[in-house]
Amino acid sequence: xxxxxxxxxxxxxxxxxxxxxxxxxxxxxxxxxxxxxxxxxxxxxxxxxxxxxxxxxxxxxxxxxxxxxxxxxxxxxxxxxxxxxxxxxxxxxxxxxxxxxxxxxxxxxxxxxxxxxxxxxxxxxxxxxxxxxxxxxxxxxxxxxxxxxxxxxxxxxxxxxxxxxxxxxxxxxxx
Ligand code: FES
Numbered sequence: 001x002x003x004x005x006x007x008x009x010x011x012x013x014x015x016x017x018x019x020x021x022x023x024x025x026x027x028x029x030x031x032x033x034x035x036x037x038x039x040x041x042x043x044x045x046x047x048x049x050x051x052x053x054x055x056x057x058x059x060x061x062x063x064x065x066x067x068x069x070x071x072x073x074x075x076x077x078x079x080x081x082x083x084x085x086x087x088x089x090x091x092x093x094x095x096x097x098x099x100x101x102x103x104x105x106x107x108x109x110x111x112x113x114x115x116x117x118x119x120x121x122x123x124x125x126x127x128x129x130x131x132x133x134x135x136x137x138x139x140x141x142x143x144x145x146x147x148x149x150x151x152x153x154x155x156x157x158x159x160x161x162x163x164x165x166x167x168x169x170x171x172x173x174x175x
């Protein structure tokens with residue numbers, strides 16, 4: 001009987017110790033989200049994009065991409081006069097847009113399809129809608145196509161002054 005009582009006592013102590021760990025675990029669980037949130041808070045990106053003259057409106061033909069580079073020589077893209085006004089389109093007709101032509105998924109070069117105004121990736125077949133700000137419409141990419149922020153001056157010179165998405169292979173972006 002004495003042995004039996006000792007076992008009961010050990011069992012009770014184990015139970016109490018387990019309860020203490022559980023309580024400590026709960027306290028940790030309560031404290032963790034605050035720590036996680038503090039670590040997850042993103043820092044402010046301090047990159048400034050250049051204002052680069054890319055072309056003149058007279059250089060553009062409707063639905064024919066004009067190859068450019070922005071924000072530097074290693075970042076290929078196009079300017080495009082779509083022929084119909086689109087949201088975010090620049091110029092008197094509101095139809096001039098510009099995009100990176102590097103696929104945001106894994107960096108393959110994109111091809112333009114003039115029939116449906118889409119950019120198409122030969123890598124894993126993502127597609128992006130030029131009429132809808134480069135929105136991804138199909139495929140592996142989880143990001144939209146980076147679009148240029150354009151400004152057109154009184155002489156018709158077209159300037160790119162920012163991007164709205166992260167360029168593939170770059171560490172930071174701001175607009
Ligand atoms: Fe374009 Fe993968 S690189 S979909």
